Amino acid sequence: MPYGRITGWAVDLPEKVLTNADLASMVDTSDEWITERSGISSRHVDGTVTEMSTVAGRAALAMAGVSPNQVDLLLLATTTSDQMIPASSSVVQDNLGLSCGAMDLNAACSGFVYGLVTAMQFVEGGMERVLLIGSDALSRFTNWEDRTTCVLFGDGAGAVVIERNGSQPSLLGWDLMSDGSAADLLYCEHDDKIVMHGQEVFRKAVLAMEKAATTAMERAGTSIDDIALVVPHQANIRIIDTALKRLGIPREKAALVLQRTGNTSAASIPLALVDALDAGRVAPGDLLLLVGFGAGMTSAAAVLRWNPPEN
Ligand code: COA
Numbered sequence: 001m002p003y004g005r006i007t008g009w010a011v012d013l014p015e016k017v018l019t020n021a022d023l024a025s026m027v028d029t030s031d032e033w034i035t036e037r038s039g040i041s042s043r044h045v046d047g048t049v050t051e052m053s054t055v056a057g058r059a060a061l062a063m064a065g066v067s068p069n070q071v072d073l074l075l076l077a078t079t080t081s082d083q084m085i086p087a088s089s090s091v092v093q094d095n096l097g098l099s100c101g102a103m104d105l106n107a108a109c110s111g112f113v114y115g116l117v118t119a120m121q122f123v124e125g126g127m128e129r130v131l132l133i134g135s136d137a138l139s140r141f142t143n144w145e146d147r148t149t150c151v152l153f154g155d156g157a158g159a160v161v162i163e164r165n166g167s168q169p170s171l172l173g174w175d176l177m178s179d180g181s182a183a184d185l186l187y188c189e190h191d192d193k194i195v196m197h198g199q200e201v202f203r204k205a206v207l208a209m210e211k212a213a214t215t216a217m218e219r220a221g222t223s224i225d226d227i228a229l230v231v232p233h234q235a236n237i238r239i240i241d242t243a244l245k246r247l248g249i250p251r252e253k254a255a256l257v258l259q260r261t262g263n264t265s266a267a268s269i270p271l272a273l274v275d276a277l278d279a280g281r282v283a284p285g286d287l288l289l290l291v292g293f294g295a296g297m298t299s300a301a302a303v304l305r306w307n308p309p310e311n
Pocket of ligand 1: 028029030033034037038109147148149151186196197198199201202205235236239263293294295
């Protein structure tokens with residue numbers, strides 16, 4: 001059984017919800033503008049990476065039936081660690097009672113897919129169990145006076161347990177990419193807030209998603225017709241729609257939660273994945289395409305076969 005499988009999953013969202021109407025009372029915007037330009041209606045805010053990761057991580061372990069002392073590695077994909085030092089993963093490791101290595105992985109909104117590919121390499125290299133969490137608290141780094149960014153972001157966490165108990169590979173193909181020449185399109189300096197050049201990010205995001213998805217599918221030896229569900233980074237419905245159109249994928253095949261979460265960076269793909277899993281949209285043997293992009297600019301895609309449990 002040398003291959004990794006996802007055996008448990010869970011999410012966490014902070015209690016506080018900010019609606020478009022709330023934002024319209026803070027900056028010069030409207031529900032209509034935000035909905036039309038982004039597809040977002042509300043988002044959760046005031047979370048912390050360590051709290052959300054702890055809640056999601058604990059629930060994912062419980063679902064998988066894995067006890068803390070059975071975890072060999074904690075990977076926490078985040079770009080908004082609660083502190084610069086130490087890594088949030090060390091705090092989460094202690095909160096969960098794990099006795100293993102722990103590290104943060106920062107690939108911005110592509111972080112969960114980077115983490116998934118990394119976790120699978122560890123598992124296929126011999127580790128029994130990896131806990132992978134994607135978690136971001138963007139609300140802390142959002143400029144609440146900047147209407148061009150504050151309407152887009154939110155907080156959340158999603159966790160998966162990956163176990164070495166599959167006789168068939170789950171990860172069939174993947175692509176990880178970074179284009180640092182675009183670093184100044186989306187950034188946040190120390191002790192400052194997020195700055196973004198939205199239109200440029202939009203343009204590059206569509207192309208990056210298309211390229212990453214195409215490359216991952218090529219490497220997996222699959223085509224778009226074989227994909228049962230696409231789990232895109234939840235940044236903007238117009239970016240998703242444009243990328244899906246270029247790839248020839250109908251929107252019905254996409255997992256979407258951004259209307260109620262906004263862009264939660266590294267949490268966005270696991271939030272959408274877990275939503276689809278819990279809604280019964282994924283059957284054993286289905287092929288999933290996960291595809292993200294983010295600051296850096298990074299991009300990442302993975303083709304995953306949803307393998308059933310084997311005993
Ligand atoms: N409410 C009302 N008006 C707003 C607004 C808001 N929240 N934000 C911007 N506007 C205004 C602009 O000031 C501009 O006004 P002007 O024409 O008088 O100058 C107008 O709306 C159009 O702005 P523009 O930037 O062209 O809008 P857009 O259609 O490109 O949408 C974004 C803006 C940010 C929604 C869009 O560019 C986007 O989603 N980009 C990608 C962002 C992203 O995904 N980032 C994360 C990557 S991981």
